[in-house]
Amino acid sequence: MKVEIVENKNLASIKVASLLHQQILKKKNSTIGLATGNTMVGVYDAFKVLVKEHKTDLSNVQFFMLDEYWEISIDHPASFKSYLLNALAGLNISPSQFHFHRTDLKEEEATEHYNKSIEAAGGIDLQLLGIGLNGHIGFNEPQTPFSQTTHVIELTESTILANAKDFMGANPTHAITMGIKNIMDAKSIVLLALGESKAEIMKRALQGSIDIDCPASILQKHKNLDVVLDQLAASKMAPRSAVESRV
Numbered sequence: 001m002k003v004e005i006v007e008n009k010n011l012a013s014i015k016v017a018s019l020l021h022q023q024i025l026k027k028k029n030s031t032i033g034l035a036t037g038n039t040m041v042g043v044y045d046a047f048k049v050l051v052k053e054h055k056t057d058l059s060n061v062q063f064f065m066l067d068e069y070w071e072i073s074i075d076h077p078a079s080f081k082s083y084l085l086n087a088l089a090g091l092n093i094s095p096s097q098f099h100f101h102r103t104d105l106k107e108e109e110a111t112e113h114y115n116k117s118i119e120a121a122g123g124i125d126l127q128l129l130g131i132g133l134n135g136h137i138g139f140n141e142p143q144t145p146f147s148q149t150t151h152v153i154e155l156t157e158s159t160i161l162a163n164a165k166d167f168m169g170a171n172p173t174h175a176i177t178m179g180i181k182n183i184m185d186a187k188s189i190v191l192l193a194l195g196e197s198k199a200e201i202m203k204r205a206l207q208g209s210i211d212i213d214c215p216a217s218i219l220q221k222h223k224n225l226d227v228v229l230d231q232l233a234a235s236k237m238a239p240r241s242a243v244e245s246r247v
């Protein structure tokens with residue numbers, strides 16, 4: 001695991017965008033797992049700047065969505081699909097390059113379809129991740145078995161509340177998400193956390209025991225994990241480890 005602590009959230013977003021950009025320069029036909037949430041907004045902005053500056057060819061890249069709300073239309077303005085199309089607008093990515101979750105199918109078909117699409121693409125080369133306040137990654141809430149692949153999950157109260165502002169009352173209570181096994185199978189993972197609200201859970205995830213109470217703790221076992229934190233998100237890490245990993 002490589003942990004990079006940078007001064008502020010803008011620099012952290014630029015760092016993650018540049019890891020993503022380098023992956024695509026290294027392998028034109030990369031498969032990228034994309035995350036959503038407020039944390040990622042600055043990453044996609046910085047990524048767009050890099051792609052435009054370098055005239056990077058994205059035409060062979062495939063993009064996979066980490067997760068999606070289950071019981072709203074995929075084209076709802078607050079869906080993760082809408083978020084992402086908006087975040088990457090202007091990059092001339094063809095719709096066929098995006099793999100969205102099939103929330104129009106029955107649960108079993110939708111999950112099988114997604115696992116098979118990832119497999120058919122040869123797996124995920126780089127998976128971007130944010131983290132929920134309770135340590136969820138994607139929508140893998142605490143107690144989700146580490147062995148699970150794509151599945152539909154009931155959201156916890158704290159996650160429903162954290163996302164409520166997007167829904168004006170009709171908050172979705174279920175979501176479809178890549179499972180922890182899909183995430184851990186990615187060849188590389190970049191985890192970004194920003195702000196003081198994430199400090200406690202980052203300490204738990206990176207320096208606590210590995211168990212299903214904190215889904216993100218399993219990432220400690222990944223062979224190719226980059227963690228990028230701003231100073232606030234790193235503020236509760238045990239000083240010795242935090243200093244050692246500072247670059």
Ligand code: GLP
Pocket residue numbers: 035036037038039040066067129130131132133137138139159163
């Ligand atoms: C959401 C998403 C996660 C995201 C997390 C953090 O529920 N399912 O993929 O990482 O919450 O979101 P934010 O970046 O807004 O704090």
